[in-house]
Amino acid sequence: MATLDAALAPRASAWADRVRAIALTGQLPTLVCLGEHAPLAPAISWRDGRADHWAAERVDRALRMSMYARTGMPIDGRYLAPMLRFILPTAWIRCAASFLRKTISCLR
Amino acid sequence: MFAKGLGGGYPVAALGGRRDIMSLVAAGTVSMAGTYAANGIAVAAANAALDELSQPGKYEALFARCERFYDSLSEILKAHRLPGYVVGLGPVLQVWFAEHPIKNYRDAAVTRTTTCFGVGGESMLEHNILFHPGAFENLFVSFAHSDEDIDRTLKAADDVAVRFVPMSDAPRAPDLALGIDLGTSAVKVMAIDAAGSVVGEAQGTFATLSREPLQAEQSTADWFDRLGECDGNARRSVGAARLCLG
16 A cells, blocks of 8 residues: 555645545456555556466466365456466566465465 | 528528529529519619728728727736637637637537626626627627727626636635546547546547458557547546636
């Protein structure tokens, strides 16, 4: 959150004092790896299909259904952990702690 | 081929196109006819108009009259502390109700929905001056307008300006809720007031990078830049709308 605060501070809205509430919606799972002060690499969009094959080899239907039953999330190549494969090799180590535990556990 | 009505009420128009096409008409190979083609009255009116327009200094006087009109309208806006700009070229102009100068279509688009144009147009009509209520409909000064007409229009504008409340004096607008959607290809911002009405909106698109098969990456800087622009545009459109609320 500190990283986000630092990134957004210079961009504070000029009408912040008039805004009572903000509703946010966004893209389907899209991966952004944050460093100390800024994103470490471009965002990988949910439309990125490079991890589909890679994830299919590691997450069979049984594991996928099991994880879905436990977490409520479908696990496939468009999920965050498989996408991580395509982040800069030196970057993902620095941001490993920012992922959901369940995502990491399913690929152990 | 291109065609344009020119007569200002008389049935006069110009028709043009590529030489190979138009030469068919000139040679009589293709017949071109119309109810008012070569109409004597219309042609006489066109000739009379051209005689009038070709008088030395005619356009210089019109542009000078328009410059005085622009400057005086701007002074009225300034005197009443109204955020507005007179934008135009020669006899074609518009008074834009905006907090910032209008430099391009994007600037115009974010303020065009404000009710100020409609209120201003209706109020001027009460003074027997026709200001079109639509933002994208220009105002025109013609050769028929005299300096007295300009003075009468300025007097009406000064009277109408009193009806608008300067931004700094306007009652504080109700609190707003912002909806921000960071979508797959664009960020969209919408401002909603306490009554649930949409009072401002804007959107900006960003690119998806794909340098190899199946790759789909985006610059997070683009997200923030577009969000900042949308936030500003939505805010400006709300600000312009407030002008008429007082």
